[in-house]
Amino acid sequence: MIEVMTTTSAGPDQLDLALAMGAKALAHPMRVRILRLLLARTECVCGGLVDELPLAQATVSQHLKVLKAAGLVRGEVDGPRTRYCADRDAIARLQGLLGALGQ
Amino acid sequence: MIEVMTTTSAGPDQLDLALAMGAKALAHPMRVRILRLLLARTECVCGGLVDELPLAQATVSQHLKVLKAAGLVRGEVDGPRTRYCADRDAIARLQGLLGALGQ
DNA sequence: ATCGTCCATCGTCAATCGACGATGAAGTGT
C-alpha cells in the first residue's frame, strides 16, 4: 500500500534547540558545581576554582569554556588572570525555557 | 613552600548530581521535542512518535529510554504497544532544581 | 631581558553518545 505522508515529521524547533543547548552545558555535575561557585561568588578566578575542585587546571578550563560557549558564564581578562562570572540573565532565560515546557 | 590544603576541594553534591542528570536527559534537541509532544498529549504511543519524527523506530525508542531513565517520562505497557506520558511532577522538580541555582 | 604565574589550547586516550539495521519478544487476530 502506498503510504501518504500526512504529518510534518518535523524535528525540534528553535526553542527546543536553545533548551537543549543550555541543558547540555549543565549536563555535567562538575559544571553545575562550577556555576554554583560562580553564582555564590566564592571564586571568580580560574585558579581559585582549581583549588576548590578535584580537577586539573586544563579540565576546569575546558568546563569553563563549555559554560561560556553556552552563554551561562562570561569571562573577562584581568591582567594575567581571567575573571569569570555567572550570567544571571542567561540563567534566568534558561529557567524560562524549562518552565515553558509545561506551557 | 609547603602548601596546606585549606579548602575542601569537594566535587558536586547530591543536588548538583540530580540537576545534571535531568539536564543530561534534556541535552538533546530531539528529546526536548519528544517531551513536548508527550506534554501536549499529541502522541503517547511510540509508533505515533516515530510517525511524527524524522527518526528510525530504534532511535526514538532509545530517546524514550533515556527520558524514562531520568524519570521525566513514564511508560506503561498496553497490549502490544507502550503508552508513554510525561511525568509532570518530575519535570516540576527539575524546574525547581534549576530555579534553586540562583538560591 | 628573564623569570614565574596564570590560563588557554593541543594532542591523546578511554568512554560515552547518537543513529541505524537487524533481531527477537510479546501481543492480537485468523
Next chain:
DNA sequence: ACACTTCATCGTCGATTGACGATGGACGAT
C-alpha cells in the same frame, strides 16, 4: 499454529565528551 503488528534490545559505526599532561602565550615583577 500462523502471520502481523508493536516495541525493546543488540551490535556496529562514526562522532563527541571528559580527563589529563604538555606546551605556549600574555602579563607582572625583578
